Amino acid sequence: MSIAANISLLKSEVERVNVKLVAVSKTQPVEAVREAYEAGQRVFGENTVQEMTEKYEQLPKDIEWHLIGHLQTNKVKYIAPFVTLIQSVDSLKLLQEIDKQAAKNNRVIDCLLQVYIADEATKFGLGFDEVVELLGSAGFSALQHVRITGVMGIATNTDNPKQIREEFYELATFFKGLKASYFRKEDSFKEISMGMSGDYKIAVEQGSTMVRMGSTIFGKRVIPHWKNN
Numbered sequence: 001m002s003i004a005a006n007i008s009l010l011k012s013e014v015e016r017v018n019v020k021l022v023a024v025s026k027t028q029p030v031e032a033v034r035e036a037y038e039a040g041q042r043v044f045g046e047n048t049v050q051e052m053t054e055k056y057e058q059l060p061k062d063i064e065w066h067l068i069g070h071l072q073t074n075k076v077k078y079i080a081p082f083v084t085l086i087q088s089v090d091s092l093k094l095l096q097e098i099d100k101q102a103a104k105n106n107r108v109i110d111c112l113l114q115v116y117i118a119d120e121a122t123k124f125g126l127g128f129d130e131v132v133e134l135l136g137s138a139g140f141s142a143l144q145h146v147r148i149t150g151v152m153g154i155a156t157n158t159d160n161p162k163q164i165r166e167e168f169y170e171l172a173t174f175f176k177g178l179k180a181s182y183f184r185k186e187d188s189f190k191e192i193s194m195g196m197s198g199d200y201k202i203a204v205e206q207g208s209t210m211v212r213m214g215s216t217i218f219g220k221r222v223i224p225h226w227k228n229n
């Protein structure tokens with residue numbers, strides 16, 4: 001199927017249950033993003049600063065760009081002027097740099113805390129205890145130009161649906177706890193970004209508000225997976 005057909009099918013499937021579709025365009029050429037854009041898609045996810053800034057420059061300015069990959073503090077400045085959501089915040093130090101660069105650009109940048117839920121040593125993210133420590137810290141309270149709007153998680157890469165379901169359930173439960181403890185009065189704390197091409201149905205069933213889909217929309221990525229995670 002074409003990119004346009006995939007977009008309309010997936011968009012209607014997830015939007016019907018109020019879930020946002022983030023089209024993960026990493027490693028895909030600008031033309032592929034444009035095709036998705038012309039099919040009505042406005043939210044795109046990239047995992048590197050380099051690729052995101054290159055595509056941002058070439059594509060329409062009403063696109064919402066989400067960073068979904070590990071972000072180094074020295075690169076925040078390149079995306080701070082335009083990024084819509086940084087989904088992969090995994091330290092207070094990074095959050096402080098985002099705050100600083102957001103202030104320079106006279107804006108508030110929305111962020112998700114990436115929470116480690118997988119049974120794999122290779123994934124980035126904060127442990128549950130580290131999230132609690134971060135949110136309770138004086139360093140966090142001092143920030144004025146970042147807004148935490150939720151959490152993001154990546155399930156274990158397994159074909160065991162029971163394990164994936166448990167991991168998503170844990171993330172959704174953790175989100176509810178954070179909401180009650182730290183964000184009770186903040187309507188903007190509402191996002192649970194979970195679910196990719198292989199597991200989005202389980203994620204939606206477990207309360208995802210945002211799915212990040214790459215290969216189901218654009219086809220297989222041409223770059224080997226060990227270069228683009």
Ligand SMILES: *Cc1c(COP(=O)(O)O)cnc(C)c1O
Pocket residue numbers: 024026047068069154195196197198212213214215216228229
């Ligand atoms: C690549 C990537 C995705 C999309 O993966 P697909 O399996 O192609 O849908 C989603 N989330 C993150 C964090 C990614 O790096």
